[in-house]
Amino acid sequence: MVDTHSRGYLLAARRMVWCGILLFVLGLVGVAGSQSDGAMSWECESTCRRVESGLWNTVEMAGALSAGTGVVLLVAAFLMVMLRRPRSESESDGR
Template identity: 80%
Template sequence: MIDTHSRGYLLAARRMVWCGILLLVLGLAAIAAAASDGAISWECDPTCRRVESGLWNTVELGGAVSAGTGSVLLVAGFLMVMLRRPRPESGSGGG
């Protein structure tokens, strides 16, 4: 069994939450950058259409993966803290 009240457990949960927040924010920023007007250009050969480069598609996919991973880490870290087992009662060991 894992000691859910140990310092290592709580440190791991705290790191998961903060890494989740960081990855979520970076992922959302990458998605927003890829969806901005600066990332999309207009190509007007016979007709004008919007063109997005392969690099921006990759940035958008990476941002989506990062945001998804950040969300999972954030929820897992939050659940690790909220669903800890209660401390065992040490004084009432009836015989």
Template identity: 50%
Template structure:
């Protein structure tokens, strides 16, 4: 079993949360830039229509992936902290000490 009150566990959860928050923010910023007016150009062959390059499509897909991954990391880190096992009672040697 993992000691959920150790410093390493709490440090890992904290790093997961802030990494998730950073990924979420970067994904939002990249997604906003991929949908901006500078990402589209007008292609006027027979008719004029807006056109987005493949690079901006890749940036958009990567941004959406970063938002989902960042949200998953932040939520899982939050649950790691909130759903920790309670500390064992003093004098007990573990979960089977009541037998």
């Protein structure tokens, strides 16, 4: 079984939190960037309408995927910390 009170276990949970935050923020930036006015252009052949390029659609999809992955990492790290096994009697005595 995994020792949930080891330094490595807590370090992995901490890294998951920070990676989750980073991915979530980068995903939100990607989605917000693809929704900005700079990402849209006007196409006026017969009628004028706003058009988004395929690249910006890809950026939006990647941003949404990144934000979703960040949330999953944050939830997993939270569960890793909150659902740790209690220390056994032999470990709490210092043996």
